[in-house]
Amino acid sequence: MNRSFVLPAVALAASIACIGARAQVAGTVTLAVAKLEVVASGWSAKRQILGKTVYNEDSEEVGKIDDLIVAPDAAVSFVIIGAGGFVGVKRHEVAVPVDQLSVRDGLVYLPGATKAAIKALPNFEYAQ
Template structure:
């Protein structure tokens, strides 16, 4: 696959694929069908091929790292959280970038037109804080 976005979206669409076996009232099928397994085999491993990987621009300059992927409520991988700058996570500036802006070229994740300064100039991404429920 040439585009990282296409690969990630293909893996995210597995949940929406039709089941190849009948459903029984009161029971849910577990696992994937033979048809779905083909999509899994052709997909991209986020853990091995995306998370923590360096992002380059088209000049082969390092511009950041993939810190996380955001799956929207529609079950699609929509954004990559990219960290730029800093050392060992200290002083890093995280931003959200739509996955359709990335390319996967010869085993490298490429973000055309990116520079470290351009990424640092984007609004910083911060995770929403989840409040812990009060103990009874």
């Protein structure tokens, strides 16, 4: 079963706030109860995505999800997968389009990937 990780920016911000039966107001931003219900049923980047191990179709570990890249249209378009290294030192991070991932039984898969293939991709660097 394929699932894309779509996390609107509003959902990310609202998931941090207390979810109650009334609308929330923060400055000029108002979130209606209906939006809060969508947030409550969505994915939590911290709890369900970040740090997840990524496997290939042979169930071999190929890396971990270190970060999410949210496009200007508020959709998560890339995950940053880190491979190798020790405690983050000399870790090789690459950007992988979200649509290449699949989720089965709570595990994240990147078909055709190996640790060597991840390390052979260009290292991802954040814009300054």
